[in-house]
Amino acid sequence: FLLTALRWGTFHGDVHAGNLLFRPDGRIGVIDWGIVGRLDPDTHLLFRKMIEAALGNDTAWADIASVFKRNYGEVIEAALGLDDEGLTAFIKTMIQPVLTQPFGQVSLADLILAPQRAVAEASGIDPADGSIKAKLRRLNEQRKARKLVETEGAVATEFDRATFLLSKQLMYFERYGKMYMSDVSLFEDREFFVAALGYDPAAPA
Helix, strand or coil, rough: HHHHHHHCCCCCCCCCCEEEEEECCEEECCCHHHHECCCCCHHHHHHHHHHHCCCCCHHHHHHHHHHHHHHHCHHHHHCCCCCCCHHHHHHHHHHHHHHHEEECCCHHHHHHHHHHHHHHHCCCCCCCCCCCHHHHHHHHHHHHHHHHHHHHHCCCCHCCCCCCCHHHHHHHHHHHHHCCCCCCCCHHHHHHHHHHCCCCCCCCC
8 A cells, every 4th residue: 555655646445465466577466446546646745745754854744734735725724823834833743643653642533633623723712622612613613614615626626535535544554553553653664665755855965
């Protein structure tokens, strides 16, 4: 999954033994082609930049923020109450732990809910307030943010669908990572990711 997604922006949605076969000529054979995901160019770039950032290229976080702004427009900062630097820092805070912490400490649910909490905080609402009134206010603000994004035409786009597919696949890995490798991080094998990217993003220029 990781090799094909990083290099070519294509991945199998059901990664188990037998669905991906290495042919004698070096090509990869794919069984059950109907559930192969294809990343649009921006999502492919986003994924590669996420890997670069996790491997130590701190400038990649700004590139990641730029991809989100390009696809969701200025409203992403307006909804979260952030400027360019704040958006970059927010994205880094959300994503970096998921990529670098051991599976046993990772929670993709927290990653998915982080934007909703940020929208609430930007509107002066305590995300931890469990009262009915607070929940309704949070829901109302989330709907407003959704409408802003829809106004930008950023819903049901190729980027939107591809990031959803990518998130689903990472949730699949999180589940089995917690079960079988809870003390290992996704980037335990740094050499593999450097080879998959084709270069070391943390190496001096």
